[in-house]
Amino acid sequence: MDAIKLVERWSSYLPIPLARTLEGIVSRIPALRRRMEREYGRILAELEKVLKPYKGKVPAYTRLPKQGLSPDAILQLMQSLNEDESWRWREGYASGAVYHGDEDHIAFMNQVYALNSQSNPLHADLWPSTIKYEAEIVSMAAHMLGAETAQRLDPQAQICGTVTSGGTESILMAVKAYRDWARDHKGITRPEMVLPVSAHPAFDKAAHYFGIKTVRIPVDRDFRADVEAARKAITRNTILLVGSAPGFPHGVIDPIAELSRLALEHGIGFHTDACLGGFVLPWAEKLGYPVPPFDFRLPGVTSxxxxxxxxxYAAKGTSVILYRNPQLRRYQYFTATEWPGGLYASPTIAGSRPGALIAICWAVMVSMGEQGYLEATRRILETANYILKGIKEIPELKVLGDPLWIIAFTSEEVDIYKVLDYMSRRGWSLNGLQKPPAVHIAVTLRHTMPGVADRFLADLREAVEHVKAHPEEKGTIAPVYGMAASISFRGIVDELLKRYLDLLYEIQ
Ligand SMILES: Cc1ncc(COP(=O)(O)O)c(C=O)c1O
Structure with a gap:
């Protein structure tokens, strides 16, 4: 066994500081460095095949063309690229990614885009329609998530919010608002937030951008946040406690009622990350599924x-961040009063914003209506249940937690990452998870099309059989997660991720 394998195997048994020291030593040994470089090269070459399929096949523009191309030529090129790559999500091979995807739904959104392509809510005087749409999106989302009950139970509550560019921006905005609120109201200058290990990395990004310490707490055997650990993790500097409904990795809902009560007791903020579940859980509850409370009906939920x-089901590029009251939302805003360019006010990170995406979001919400979301949720949950049963019938696989429509599974008998690799070769785009090693599928409306769930289960059974029959195959993703699992190689995996990002910007 070579030194790298040895370190990989043993580092998880070492205390973290020792493992880090080992990493430092390993990364300085020239022979091992060369070996790591070769390993990076091998992995990146595999990735390149997937990420750069057009290399040498279609023209690449490294500089502006002297003469602009004709619209016809551009559209023809884009048409052909689109045909090459859209079949996977269209035919339901993707986990999450495209959540609706029906032809007529897309055509409708495209029409709305065409009507609104010039609009920008920064110029509210020019496009008052856009700010009407935005205010109504926020209100519709608030009412879907318990605003009425919250306001009835708590006269102080006045659920409000803004539209952002996506889940990450919604989370960034909330964390910034809590940081600034806690500084003003509690004098906290070294803010901390407490969140389960399963909460989305957007919170780490917020912590990184805004100078906040993150305190990650463990999850229990069912992958739900450990409430006692949360209690112990709260300090005088804690500004925020977080729970997910559901979390991305295992699709399970944290004990939001208990966590938000804890936050209320401590007078700190509580954020429910319902990026994935906000448009599913209210309808699942109406359909009679067991949905624990997670929204503003809980008095401790503040965003x-x-x-x-x-x-x-809107086009990519919108999300909503909601707050229990306008005072908190104020801490998200940015204003500048001294700029020679005029008085400036902006609610979110971006200055100019794509009004067309806001218009699409509004149009989709009012066209779906309650009945549309209810029906979509029914189809998704029924299909997910069918898939869940099918996975449970594969003896080598084990489902993690008690999921509703995001189903994570692992295996004690086969390398689950090799199963993931095999599924990728069959066209599937599933999500690899770690700690523990697992794979998940986020069921969308694409999977409710006839035959898709059966095809998934048939391919999955075949994948497991294949991996059992060929344990010697190395795979593409399996070695990367193998390295990530060893503390000593975290830094090396971090470098690999940065090289992956660099690779994205290399010209084809
Ligand atoms: C639970 C959860 N929160 C936040 C996010 C971040 O959302 P986005 O990718 O839109 O920034 C995701 C994305 O999958 C998510 O699943």
Whole structure:
């Protein structure tokens, strides 16, 4: 066994500081460095095949063309690229990614885009329609997530919010609002937030951007946040406690009632990340599924992120961040009074914003209506249940937690990442998870089309059989996750991720 394998195998048994020291040593040994470079090269070459399929096949523009191309030529090129790559999501091979995707739905959104392509809510005087749409999106989302009950139970509550560019921006905005609120109201200058290990990395990004310490707490055997651990993690500097409904990795809902009560007791903020579940859970509850409370009906929930561009079925590029009261929303805003360019006010990170995406979001929400979301949720949950049963019937696989429509599974008998690799070769785009190693599928309306769920299960059974029969195959993703699982190689995996980002910008 070579030194790298040895380190990989043993580092997880070492205390973290020792493992880090080992990483430092390993990364300085020239022979091992060369070996790592070769390993990076091999992995990136595999990735390049997937990410750069057009290399040498279609023209690449490294500089502006002297003469602009004709619209016809451009559209023809784009048409052909689109045909090459859209079959996977169209035919239901993708986990999440495209949540609706019916032809007529897309055509409708395209029509709305065409009507509104010039609009920008920064110029509210020019496009008052856009700000009407935005205000109504926020209100519709708020009412879907318990605003009425919250306001009845708590006269202080006045659910409000803004539209953002996506889940990440919604989370960034909430974290910034809590940081600034806690500074003003509590004098907290070294803010901390407490969140389960399963909460989305958008919170780490917010912490990174806004100078906040993150305190990650464990999840229980069912992958739900450990409430006792949350209690112990709260300090005088805690500004925010977070729970997900559901979390991305295992699709399970954190104990939001208990966590938000804890936040209320401590006088700190509580954010429900309902980016994935906000447009599913209210309808699942109406359909009689067991949905624990997660929204503003809980008095301790002070903000919710909910993504219109996921199960809201709008085009990519919108989400909603909601707050329990306008005072908190104020801490999200930015204003500049001294600029020679005029008085400036902007509610979110971006200055100019694509009004057309806001218009699409509004149009999709009013065209779906309650009945449309209810029916879509019914189809998704029924299909997910069918898939869940099918996975449970594969003896080598084990479902994690008790999911509704995002189904994570692992295996004690086969390398689950090799199963993932095999599924990718069959056209599937599933999500690889870690800690523990697992794979998930986020069921969307694409999977409710006839035959898709059966095709998924048949391919999955075949994948498991194949991996059992060929344990010697190395795979593409399996070695990367193998390295990520060893503490000593975290830094190396981090470097690999940065090289992946660099690769995206290399010209084909
Ligand atoms: C639970 C959860 N929160 C936040 C996000 C971030 O959303 P976005 O990718 O739209 O920024 C995601 C994305 O999948 C998510 O699943």
């Amino acid at each position: 919710i992120s909910v993504d219109t561009h996921k199960y809201g």
